[in-house]
Amino acid sequence: MRAFLAISVLVAQLWVVPLAAQPQATPAAPASTSPMERAVVPTPNFWDQGQRFAEPDLAGRARIRFLTSVDFAPFNFLDQRGRLAGFHVDLARMICEELDLAARCQIEARPFAELGDALAAGDGEAVIAGLALDADNRARFAFTHPFFRYPARFVALNGRPLDSELDAGLSGVPIGVVAGSAHEAMLKAFFPRATPVALPTREAALEALRAERVRAVFGDGVGLSFWLSSEAAADCCAFAGGPYLSDHFLGEGLAIAVKPEDEDLRSALDYAVGRIVANGRMSELLLRYFPVSAF
Template sequence: MRVRFAPKLLIVVGLACLVFAAEAGSGFSPTTAQVATPNFFDQRQRMTKPDLDGRSRVRFLTTTNYPPFNFLDQRGRLAGFNVDLVRAICEELDILPRCQIEAMAFRDLVPALKRRDGDAIVAGLSMTPDTRRDLAFTEPYFRYPARFVTRRDTPVTEPVADALAGKPVAVAEGSAHAAMLRAFFPQIDRRQFATRDEGLAALKKGEVAAYYGDGVGLSFWLESNAAEDCCSFSGGPFLSDRFLGEGLSIAVAPRDEELARAIDYAIGQLVENRRFSELLLRYFPVSAF
């Protein structure tokens, strides 16, 4: 599937948002009733706008099965946060008419890039020692926070470690979040469940004081019919490179540092002019942060 981008006007009306920086491995908590949208880009960097005039086209590779980042909409068109982010990047770099995005199976992404059948991968490819050997990466533009979810009638106040000390907290058995909960909150009584759904069901019944897991997935659960408006986030969010990885970046060929730095420049501009916040609010109406 190939999609060519046509210029599109983005209009932001009445969006209340807060942009704040987050450092790796730290916990942070917004203290405002506004919707919080994170900024993981270091705005102290001062980069000049790159010149990509020598490129006849820039081809981004993605998948269709990673909602809300990449998916097919009801009309079968490629959509999602990453797709709109690519469009915005290309607009900032003044290369929109030369931008393409192609969807394929996840397993085919890296081989396609190595064959030069694409220039960049924007599909949640993890930064690991193996991928770093074969690819170069932009700076992370999104990171997955861990969050506590509690019943609305029994919210947890900060500091959450003290509020939940000795209390039962559900977590998915064998997950990174279970290991993170043990390391970060040793005084909490961890109750491991085979699945997230089982742990959340125990929370709804009042059998545990909280559930600890992926903030992004939980933000969508909170708005779902399954939650029955029972619960909300308490404390956090919490970040950890060790347990949750370095986040989402765009991968390019190892010798294409020029494109990686150009993408970094564009994302920095999107953060500065708040378009990045607009994209987050569009696809994550309940902030995971």
């Protein structure tokens, strides 16, 4: 394994990492999860398999610099050795491999608030850090197709499945949810007959679930997936029902941003991600960083 290269530049603390040299992070799955069990963990596919992109020709590109941040675990962060790691980092590496550009790719970490301006100024060719797919950013940048979306999920106590209540539209069922959150609004819209119990924090909602003051908790599936695998959960609970997606309440997901005039690169990134999905490497990546599937 080649040595990790990290260069701190300027006062903004900029990490520059050649992707071909960066060791691939491999977060461990929970000890109780066998390889066979991990193989059947559901992984989502947000990609239209019928959509085809022309194989790109990027031979004239001197390099591709991906810009990211270090404050968005498990997508992009610094590991215990101070190395840039995460889902986005490994995805960028896979993209460069698919495009046969690994030797010309690098990833640079900057403060999140500076990423958009850095891309606009030409300090990088792509941002892979979770830039919101909102009107302001769409006016400044072009985005690839989303490769990940945030699901909302119910969590219930083990041994108390929520199936019958869900079949009845959760009529009169007390559901813990964070007050003022997008998930509270989504719960009211998707399950108008439920009885929302608005609590100040997710921790308060989960404590209410443990104390059986609510029948289930509704919230961010990604955050809840990590909580379920943590010592704090103590194997008390499990996901109930399926994932719920909503562009309106939860946004359109995660995509890579490029300059609006760089259509060749945007198309090439879509091509590479499509191949990563088709050959199963995206599922491997999801299992690596989300051993308890949010889906």
